[in-house]
Amino acid sequence: xxxxxxxxxxxxxxxxxxxxxxxxxxxxxxxxxxxxxxxxxxxxxxxxxxxxxxxxxxxxxxxxxxxxxxxxxxxxxxxxxxxxxxxxxxxxxxxxxxxxxxxxxxxxxxxxxxxxxxxxxxxxxxxxxxxxxxxxxxxxxxxxxxxxxxxxxxxxxxxxxxxxxxxxxxxxxxxxxxxxxxxxxxxxxxxxxxxxxxxxxxxxxxxxxxxxxxxxxxxxxxxxxxxxxxxxxxxxxxxxxxxxxxxxxxxxxxxxxxxxxxxxxxxxxxxxxxxxxxxxxxxxxxxxxxxxxxxxxxxxxxxxxxxxxxxxxxxxxxxxxxxxxxxxxxxxx
Amino acid sequence: xxxxxxxxxxxxxxxxxxxxxxxxxxxxxxxxxxxxxxxxxxxxxxxxxxxxxxxxxxxxxxxxxxxxxxxxxxxxxxxxxxxxxxxxxxxxxxxxxx
Numbered sequence: 001x002x003x004x005x006x007x008x009x010x011x012x013x014x015x016x017x018x019x020x021x022x023x024x025x026x027x028x029x030x031x032x033x034x035x036x037x038x039x040x041x042x043x044x045x046x047x048x049x050x051x052x053x054x055x056x057x058x059x060x061x062x063x064x065x066x067x068x069x070x071x072x073x074x075x076x077x078x079x080x081x082x083x084x085x086x087x088x089x090x091x092x093x094x095x096x097x098x099x100x101x102x103x104x105x106x107x108x109x110x111x112x113x114x115x116x117x118x119x120x121x122x123x124x125x126x127x128x129x130x131x132x133x134x135x136x137x138x139x140x141x142x143x144x145x146x147x148x149x150x151x152x153x154x155x156x157x158x159x160x161x162x163x164x165x166x167x168x169x170x171x172x173x174x175x176x177x178x179x180x181x182x183x184x185x186x187x188x189x190x191x192x193x194x195x196x197x198x199x200x201x202x203x204x205x206x207x208x209x210x211x212x213x214x215x216x217x218x219x220x221x222x223x224x225x226x227x228x229x230x231x232x233x234x235x236x237x238x239x240x241x242x243x244x245x246x247x248x249x250x251x252x253x254x255x256x257x258x259x260x261x262x263x264x265x266x267x268x269x270x271x272x273x274x275x276x277x278x279x280x281x282x283x284x285x286x287x288x289x290x291x292x293x294x295x296x297x298x299x300x301x302x303x304x305x306x307x308x309x310x311x312x313x314x315x316x317x318x319x320x321x322x323x324x325x326x327x328x329x330x331x332x333x
Numbered sequence: 334x335x336x337x338x339x340x341x342x343x344x345x346x347x348x349x350x351x352x353x354x355x356x357x358x359x360x361x362x363x364x365x366x367x368x369x370x371x372x373x374x375x376x377x378x379x380x381x382x383x384x385x386x387x388x389x390x391x392x393x394x395x396x397x398x399x400x401x402x403x404x405x406x407x408x409x410x411x412x413x414x415x416x417x418x419x420x421x422x423x424x425x426x427x428x429x430x431x
Contacts, residue, residue: 095378099361099378102363110341112341168361171361314340317342317370320366
């Protein structure tokens, strides 16, 4: 569903180690400068590897945790059609997590290591999922705005310099388009409904709008890792530029839908050929990233519970496979 | 690190034939306890939208890959043998398509 360039570990930026083979370093940089791709077994600087593991695993965690707020509504979807669509969407999010975990594993980290980092709270995931989904309109708004913001963020990642990540992103972006369209369409249906249903949509938009703008990460002036990531072809477009594109794309959509966006400062700037917008509450964003959002504890606890309660299934499947293999070896002997 | 890598389900590479007449192409990997399980997972993870008509799953440990540092030794000898390409030969226009 989503990645955000969190830049939450600025201390990672360290100078290149002198012992690293200068020749390999040059070759690596030439490949990147010529828009070439780096593949799993190629030499790469330790910091490039570390940055990718962090970003791809955070992205994977976001997909998996992202299943939870919408999963809440599967049993309460208003029709069989909407239920089938929501199940398919949540299943996609799980699939996206799996593509991404696989991509991260090609860098030499194990699935269990990544999950352990998530479950112990060491690894982050997108803070957007630490807010509750209060009404059915929230499900539509998540599709339209949260997935819309995610698409804006993810399309440039299809050109990421690391091959497996770029390929996973191509697959994900193809599927995200369904997510956004189903959300928008479901809101259009509600907007043709009763005044109560229309008010429900407006209320959901009001609650999610600013959180979606924060999804693009801190302002460029406050993103110490972005320069390095840009040079390495991991990040292509800055947080502020992506945020601006998202706002410019969303304003006309809101008009079609017939909802207002909760920002009195939002207006077209003829000179810039972009919309101006109001100040984002970064204190609230950082508080949520750092564990003080309304659902941080609940989300993590749900993940850990699912993992713990699934342990016997993982163990039994492995025991069965080992037993079958032992039997085959014995029969062959 | 409490996670014990040996308790993980093994890794499998997934290949999908997108339609009859085309080759199977690598599309990603997944963890599964055995081949039958990997097949089932591959169907759920990689073919939710009719992306395929046939699947291969191969235990990743069974794949032998060339090393990046062998690239020159393996592939460069072909670069100076341009006579292997039809465009190397000049044939009079009168001959027509050949």
